[in-house]
Amino acid sequence: MQVAVNRVQSLDETRLVIDAAREFGFKGISVDLIYGLPKQNVISFNHTLDEVIKLDPDRLSIYNYAHLPSLAKPQRRINEADLPSPDQRLQILQLAIRRLTDAGYVFIGMDHFAKPNDELAVAQRQGRLHRNFQGYSTHAEADLMAFGVSAIGKVGPSYCQNVRTLDEYYDSLDQGVLPIFRGIELNADDLLRRSIIQALMCHFELSIESIEIAHLIDFRSYFASELADLREMEKGGLLTIDEQWITVEPRGRLLVRGIAMAFDKYLRTDRERVRYSKVI
Numbered sequence: 001m002q003v004a005v006n007r008v009q010s011l012d013e014t015r016l017v018i019d020a021a022r023e024f025g026f027k028g029i030s031v032d033l034i035y036g037l038p039k040q041n042v043i044s045f046n047h048t049l050d051e052v053i054k055l056d057p058d059r060l061s062i063y064n065y066a067h068l069p070s071l072a073k074p075q076r077r078i079n080e081a082d083l084p085s086p087d088q089r090l091q092i093l094q095l096a097i098r099r100l101t102d103a104g105y106v107f108i109g110m111d112h113f114a115k116p117n118d119e120l121a122v123a124q125r126q127g128r129l130h131r132n133f134q135g136y137s138t139h140a141e142a143d144l145m146a147f148g149v150s151a152i153g154k155v156g157p158s159y160c161q162n163v164r165t166l167d168e169y170y171d172s173l174d175q176g177v178l179p180i181f182r183g184i185e186l187n188a189d190d191l192l193r194r195s196i197i198q199a200l201m202c203h204f205e206l207s208i209e210s211i212e213i214a215h216l217i218d219f220r221s222y223f224a225s226e227l228a229d230l231r232e233m234e235k236g237g238l239l240t241i242d243e244q245w246i247t248v249e250p251r252g253r254l255l256v257r258g259i260a261m262a263f264d265k266y267l268r269t270d271r272e273r274v275r276y277s278k279v280i
Helices: 011-023 042-055 073-077 086-102 119-125 166-174 188-203 208-215 224-235 250-261 265-269 271-276
Strands: 030-035 059-064 106-109 112-114 130-132 135-137 152-155 158-162 180-185 205-207 239-241 245-248
Touching: 011 042, 030 042, 030 086, 042 086, 059 086, 086 106, 086 250, 106 119, 106 250, 112 119, 130 188, 188 205, 188 208, 188 250, 205 208, 224 239, 224 250, 245 250
Parallel strands: 030 059
Antiparallel strands: 059 112, 106 112, 130 135, 152 158, 158 180, 205 245, 239 245
């Protein structure tokens, strides 16, 4: 698989890096895995999990490979016929959840796992979990500074992204100008929807009353279209909706990204963008 994507690193090298990090007192060890790679299947990923569990990291992130050859030129060398199907990807993700929870990890949600005493797991139990561009975090509402090409930053109610090439990046710095090429300042509706998406992704439940009080809206009339979409998911057993709560059921946690998408107005008004953020 690594040969298929032109990236090769041995398990021994990974083990050496982790051992060195522990020796030098790193607070936590995190391992990132990607599923959906060329020639990957349930059997091969199960073997990967065997080896990773032996490494005993404090956290794991398991990301779905995004094949976008039109945006990432190196991906054009990948044979799309070698990519696992959506059903195979779902089987791989289900396997990962089962294996890692059996090994003692807490399924934080979407793509993250952590040991029960890890800060992420503790924050989730205490209702303090947050999610940003890098994944789940214990630092709610913290500003995020962006350094490097294409990096995305968050300051207050605004987001910005740096230019995408090194030449542009260093040209801007040489001129004493921030290397930003686009940004957005969130309006009241953006902030409302962000709080809903955060609650669903981090805690798998949403208090309708708390949203109404915090944002001075009537939830059911404001989100009539979104609730209609969620009712279809409710029929599939992914979530439940009552007078006061929207609750993501255990089987819906696999697809919580899709549930949260119902509240993303930009995806609702531009359905074409959905293909760049596949659920599985």
